[in-house]
Amino acid sequence: MNRIYDEPGPRTRRNMRIGSAVSFVAIAALLAFATGQFAAHGQLEPAKWAPFLTPTVWLYLGAGLAGTLQAAAIVAVLGGFLGLLLALGRISRSRPIRWLCSTYIEIARTVPVLLLIYLMLFGLPQLGINAPTVWKMVIPLTFCTSAVFAEILRAGITSLPSGQSEAAMSLGLSNAQALRYVILPQAARNVSPSLLSQFVSLLKDTTLGYIVAYTDLLYRGQLLTSYLHELIPTYIVITLVYLTVSASLTALATRLQKRLDRKPTLAVVQAPLPALETVSAK
């Protein structure tokens, strides 16, 4: 049944039933305690949650969600393009270009986005540089995300068997042609799950719009709390909306990965990409 344990015997089965019952009681007790705590402070009263049954509130939050998706899309396009250039730079033949791209990537991966956003918000205006609101978030996010995209794409490119580029060369394709028609399409397909999970973490990072006062979901949520004065229901609803959107994208990424794993013709990138864990950890 599983590689870690045997088919259980009668005694183990009894122990498992006891274990299941104990875990069930423990989890139920935990949930009951939390619910009791909410109820004791009057947070479960229907009146507090009623606004979230009205279309007006959802239209208001919907505009925030649209802003979130829009910002994520801008960063994904810009960051993806920049990331591709960086990935190519990192495997280029010229040493200065390799060095430059590696340095950029190392810096961008180890500086917190918030520090850069504060720089855009409070630092640069002191020097007379003031960007529009969206860009105060988009520029720092693009700076950091492009490095992650670069690492994912590079992993995809370098994990293709060298026979692919050799075959392209022997067909008479130039370097650029080999990259465009042979290497990149395969590399992009192989790393598409990692790219998608990076997009999810990007979507989560757009909550920084809360700080720069860009109309994203979390910022709209905050504005809503100052109108409704209901902190708990509002932030719980916001959290659940984020959960729904990201979880469906994550599920899609898992499915893509399973499909790639199944197709024998594409079975080139099986090694887990080291970037993946970091990436989603943002």
Add this chain to the structure above:
Amino acid sequence: MNALFEDFGSLAEGLGMTLLILATAGIGSIVLGAFVAVARISPLRILRGAAFAYAQFFINVPLLALLILAVFALPAAGFILPVVPTVVIVLAAYESAYVAEALRSGVNTVPQGQIEAARALGLTFGQSLRLVIVPQAFRAVVQPLGNIMIALALNTSLAAVVGVVELTAHVNKVNLVYAQPVLFYTTGGLVYMAIALAIGLLTGRLERKLVVIR
């Protein structure tokens, strides 16, 4: 440059807070993550389901939304703690989901023979997990765990948003006084890079020491 030295003390204070949050949340996330990973591979369906839900929740919800929920909203439901412990708990819970995922992929690298050998020696399921499987899984994922710790180090900066005066908040505050953005933000960035570098070097060293060559 003088401004930097004048305020060196307060920046060091901010760095201290960042390191404190990093260390406590880091250890917390690894311990919690190990439990979640064990639950995730346990034979009990209910524990597997609960661990799956836990990991999915924390992987798919933005950290900032969780921090704001925990610091500003949850006190209204009677969950009252000082802000620093709250931030540490949220960070530990958030990163533990990633630790659990990494460990689970580490468990997959433990060869079948090891598990069968443990069973053949008469170890119970709990014993073979504790003595054979989990230690080897940890050794296999030193590098990914290091990456998660680096991400955690960067994520501690979000504590600034909910009012913890750590490194990022300090840099920001000091800059508002001295108005030398390039100097202060570069210093802040370099400190974070140094932290990430230190974690990277440490895990590199641990990796060489602990890795099981198969």
